Every structure is written in structure tokens, then in C-alpha cells.
Amino acid sequence: MFRLIRPLNSPMTTPIVTRFAPSPTGHLHIGGARTALFCWAYARRIWAEGGEGRFLLRIEDTDQARSSEDAARGILEDLAWLGIAWDDGPEFGGEGVACGGDSRGVGPFHQSQRRAIYDAQFARLIEAGLAYPAFDTPEELATRRKAAEKEKRSFIYRQPNDFDLAAALDRAKIEPHVLRFKMRAEPITVRDEVLGEVTFPYEELDDLVIRKADGFPTYHFAVVVDDALMGVTHVLRGQEHLNNTPRHIALQRALGFETPGYAHMPLIFNIDGTKMSKRDKDKAAKKATRDAGIESVSALVGRFDPSRGREHADALSALSDDDLRTWLKDKQRQLGRDQVGAIAAALDLRLPEIDVEDFRASGYLPEVLNNYLALLGWNPGMKNEDGTDLERFDMDFLAGHFSLERIGKSNSKFDRDKLLSFNADTIQHGMNDDGFAAGWLAWAGRFDQELAAWAAADASRWAFAASAAKPRARTLADARGAIAFALVADDGFSYDDKSVKKHLLKGEPRGIDVLPDLQAALGLVGDWTPGSLEAAIADFAESQGLGMGQVAQPLRVALTGAAVSPPLGLSLAIIGRDATLARLDRCVAFGHEAS
């Protein structure tokens, strides 16, 4: 246990520090979010035990070609939105939180700003004879790798026997080169909190590159130096890093650093077993476009509702028909994020969510995402009072109960159905109407401008819309569906055939014949609120000697075009008095034509 290494109850001990270290090459991947969540939870858990735990965020931007400041900012936002706040790291304010800072003086937290630190460590290694320049070209190395593959063995780079360090150092002054670490001839055992002890033979550990030709450290070097200098005591990361760990340990030993505790977590895959990749979205869009038989940009643009989709059309404007055809043919080729989004909108396609931002746009709640993510690879192992397993919990619970020993060893598949079920349950049963109304509105402001505009046009109806949508919404995005009837013009919807036949033209009396009197009754309602309206409709049914169904269903058809809507009082309140009466007029006229 870690506690043996660093007693928590001893005063003035250095804190337990976990870190999340994304490379800013895109949005925060859902798998990365889980890693961050576990790191956060572990640090928080330390407090519950009376120690000091800190969660540190570091930006690994040593890949000059692929890193961007925008991406870094986006990742910070995603983490903040999830409520995964970091103690040490880039300062950030937004999403209702403020986090980051450098109270321990271990920054900066962008690796690109730590060149001098790495250089000093490189010098130590060279001086100790543990690092040496290498001049092999990428082509040479590729050739040797291929040869190794042919002989069915691992390719291992070793310093040549006749290597002359002094000469190489001289040559390095004028020739491009990389710096390699001289691996000691011994096996290395990783003590992992999840997997136990894993030993790697020396024969599998080669002299890895620690400084690239551009002078930047490689990931392996930077991570070891930064973790040590930032006081990181526990490294929680994905299992894909297990094979890197012995190299990191070798580096730590050479540099005289302590080896932190390690916990390698199982990986997350799609339900079909494939990797959850950003490419999934592109793939889905490509397949849908092909299936729809679309071969031109104009065919796509033509599918947008003219009143909406302006932004999407703009996103596609940069795309030529040739581009589109090339993309369709070439499996490897990918379109931009906005373009893929536009195509999905045109084809009414739901793209698979991969990044945290995707889930946010789809209307998932951050606390639900955290809850579901925590269950992927970890389990509290506790029961509810009714004997069912405890699996619904919040961040406070995680902060109080998370433990490394309950992290599973096997990979898991991301089950969107279960996440959706959790999300729906939280919206429908875990939020009050006001909270939902506010959250939904904030979401719409960012992801559904049209809905936000509708809300702003008459603020008084938003509360009704929210209380109608909440019990029917599985996500904030599909909440719109429950009140979509109110978003269209009074003459902007058509009547569903089946509903018309069943509820307007059949029965005794026929629905269509009930509506005029009902309209008159509604016209007399002074207080246009759900309660009064509901009562007025019930009174009307009773006075006419009709069952509720004989009144309610024709009315629904008249107001929405079909027989499905939220409770009538709410529906009418959302639609409004004028529109309600107008829609009844239109329906009666339509009904007479149809009969």
C-alpha cells in the first residue's frame, strides 16, 4: 500500500499528488475523462483519510506539430464542466469554477515551457555516461525494424559495442542527432496497484530516444522528469502505458528520482469492441452519406430546412464536390469536425459521442457522465438498502469512497444505453423543475439557438415547457422533442393520417364535431394556466357526457397534428391562448374537408 511509503498521519509530510497529463491535440476523449476522474477521486479520497491529496494538471505539448493552445483550452473547459477541478496546473476560470495555480512552486505546467529544466537533466545523464547521441536516420531505423520483424523478434536498439562517446559528443555539435538513454542490463519489475507485479526482461528494453532531433524531450523523458519535479506520488493511467513503465522506472533510477506508485487502468472500447476513436464520427457520416446515395454538396445542402441549418450550410461551403467524392471513396480521408456535424444534420444522423464535448452537446449531465464513467472499471462494491447494488452516486461519494484496490483488471465496453438510462433517470427523478428549466435553457443557449430564441421570445412559457419536457426527456437535446409542437407555426404542421381517422373522424360523437364546442369553452378560460385549463377541459367533458379520451385525443390532434402530447393543460399553456384557438379553427376546417 502507498500508505507505507508515505505515512498519512505524520505531520508536514509532502502531499499525495496525482496528475492528469493530456496532450493538447484535440478535445478531451471520454477515456481521458475517466483517467482524470480517477486521478481526481484518488487525490480527494486522501483528504477523507486525513491526509493531503492534490490533483495536478499538466499539458504535454512536446509535439510541436500537433499541439495547439486552442485544444489545451478546450480540454480545460471540458474538465471544468465535468467538475473535475485541479489543484495545481494552468489557471482557469469558467464553467462556474476557478482552478489551477502554482501554490507549491512546481510549474510551469506546459511542457513546452520547461525546456531549460529538461536540458539540465539531459546534461546530468550525459555527464554520467547514461545518455548518448545517436545519428541513425529514420530510414535506417525503419530498415532495421523490418529486418527484426522478418526474423520474428522484437527490434531492440542498443549502443554499438565499439561506440566512442567522446567522438559522438563531438560529432553531435555539428550534426543532427537524437539523445538515447543507455538501458542498464537488468530486468525491471513494475509494482502495479491494479495488476500486481509485472517483470520485463532486459532483452525487451532498448535504448530509448529521450531527446528528439528538434531538441524537445520525448514523452518518456518529460513525463519522468516532470512527475518527479512536480512531486507526483501516484501515476494512474491507461493500461496502454504498462509497457512504458519499466522504461520510466529505469529513467527514474538513472536520474536518482523516487519511483511513484503506479495503477494501470483497464481500457474502454465501443460496444462492438472497436476503439472509441474520433474517427468513428467521420466513419458514421461517410457511411450515411453513401447509403443516402449522395454525391454532391448541393444535395446535402438541399436537405437542410431553409429556416434552420444556416450554420451547417456555411460549414459545407468550403467543400467541393470533388472533395466530397474523394472523401467518400477514401477510408482514410477525414473531414473537419464542423463538416461532419453538418452532414449529420443534413442526413438527420446521430453521430456517436466520443469526446466529452460530444456528450455535452447531446445533452448529457456532467454528474451522470462522471457516475457512469466511474463505473467503467471501478465499483464501490456496496449495496443499497433494498439489496440492489449501489451504482448511482455523486462526486462527493466518489471523493469519499474511491479506492485503487477496487479498480478492475479487464477492459470494458461503453454501453450508451446504460448511460442514457442513468441520464434519463437523473433528469426525470433527480432534478426539480426549476433546476431543469435553468439547466436546459443554459444548454440551449450553447447548443440549440432556435430553442433558446423561442424561450427568449416569451419567457413566461419556459417554465411550462420545462415541466412538460422534464418527465419525457432522456437528454437535454431530446427534451425539445416533447414540446416541438409549440415551436412550429400554427399552420406549419400537418395532420397524421392515422390520428385523424381514429380521433377526428370516428366515434360517437366524432372528434371533429366535439371541437367547436370545446373551442368555445376554452375561449372562456380567463386564467390560461395548466391547472385552470385542465379543469376547464374536464368540466367540458363532464358537461357533454364524454370520457376524457373522447375530448383529449381530438384536441391533441388539433393542436399538434398527432395524438401524443404532454398533459393537456400544460400543452395548451405552452402553445398559448391565441395559437390554441387558431389551431382549433384550422383543424375544424381541415376536418370538414377530410370528411
Place this chain on the structure above:
RNA sequence: GGCCCCAUCGUCUAGCCAGGUCCAGGACACCAGGUUUUCAUCCUGGUAACGCGGGUUCGAAUCCCGCUGGGGUCACCA
């Protein structure tokens, strides 16, 4: 292919470390009923798993070995 990791219902998992109370429990999904003016909820019930083969033991989902299967990794990416 080399090296490394893993293996309970379709999926996430509890149970495994301290073998019997497990002909394996929960959740999601699915199926069948029921409540409800529609929809959505909600309630009840059901189908469904210890990968295979050897050991150890009175007894194995639980311990050991092999096989099979899945995954990771083999970059001047992180």
C-alpha cells in the same frame, strides 16, 4: 510475430485475495403483463453468464497449470 495484460448474463458488474451459505446477486438492454386521457413515468414477472481441459480439495466461479479467446505494445506520438 516478440513481449505484456486480461477472462462471471448481450453489456457494466457483485462474488474470487481469506474455497462450502452461489443449481451465482444487481443494473442496463430485451420479452410478457399491469397502472395511466395520449406520450413519458411507474409496478410485477421472465429469458440470460462462471470460455475449455487438467489438477489441488470432502468440496472450486473462487487456488494452480495448460489451451483457447480478447486486448495492449513494439515511433525522433503522447
